[in-house]
Amino acid sequence: MHAVRPKQAFKLRSNKLSRDQKFFDMYSLVIGVLAAVALAILVLAMKMSDLTQGVYTRDTAEYQAAVAERIRPMSQVYLPGEESSAPVPTVKAAPDPEPVAAALTGPQVYNSACLACHAAGVGGAPAVGNAAAWAPRIGQGLDTLKRHAIEGYTGSAGYMPAKGGRMDLSDAEVADAVEYMLAESQ
Ligand code: HEC
Incomplete structure (x- = not known):
């Protein structure tokens, strides 16, 4: 029979405790660092979206109007008696050609x-x-x-x-x- 004497038993337990403690310390440190990195990335991402969001906004009236203009059908068919509901597409006159540089005096x-x-x-x-x-x-x-x-x-x-x-x-x-x-x- 192998009985553990009280003194030896205490030593074993304290050894195990200190190993657990070390592991826990290390674990906390790693988790802490990871959390800090995640937080930093989050802040950076928010900052970046703040800086760039305006440029890519696609819900402004002008943007929508420009898209509607680009994808407007080439032609439309109206049945007899039907009124044109959509505005008749207007063809913009080509801008006047650049005037030739005026002669210098x-x-x-x-x-x-x-x-x-x-x-x-x-x-x-x-x-x-x-x-x-x-x-x-x-x-x-x-x-x-x-x-x-x-x-x-x-x-x-x-x-x-x-x-x-x-x-x-x-x-x-x-x-x-x-x-x-x-x-x-x-
Ligand atoms: C790099 C220097 C230079 C520039 C720039 C220059 N000239 Fe001259 N020009 C001369 C010199 C030097 C003479 C005299 C040549 C000689 O008579 O031996 C001269 C002479 C003349 C004469 C007299 C010609 C004659 O038969 O006596 C006229 C006119 C003249 N230049 C007009 C102009 C005009 C106009 C411009 C600008 C568009 C101009 N020059 C720019 C150097 C220059």
Whole structure:
């Protein structure tokens, strides 16, 4: 017969108790961490839905109207005597084509394309406002000045690029700029 003596019995029980305690502590810790993670995910999900919900709302009147318009039947049949209950689909007139960019005026062209060289006389360019610099050039005739501005040329003073390097300008715009420059240099 193997009888457990009282002292030994106590030792066994306390061993078992402390092992249970350890397990319980660990278990609580794991559960606690999992609960915290779940809570964090929940908060994050709520935050995200708050931020994005507005964008995807599909029950606004405008959205519904847009859908109704897109899925509207191509045509409808009315029996004789029957009144049209649905509004007759209206075909929207195509918007007017974009107006071609209005031609720039002489001063506008000068300010955007010529001023860089002709305001101060960079690289030998006759400065606008300097009548003495322009007098001999005006002697060549207006047509020559315009042609030189449009086609570009190299004179004794320097290089005048065609249209001041702005090939997007029309001949007429450059010609207007020349007239403006001359008017400012009399
Ligand atoms: C990169 C500098 C530069 C730009 C930009 C420029 N010019 Fe000139 N331009 C010159 C130079 C340099 C001359 C003088 C060339 C010479 O006579 O040797 C000149 C000369 C001229 C002349 C005199 C031509 C002649 O026969 O004497 C006219 C007119 C003129 N430019 C118009 C214009 C107009 C208009 C623009 C803008 C659309 C323009 N230029 C932009 C440098 C420039």
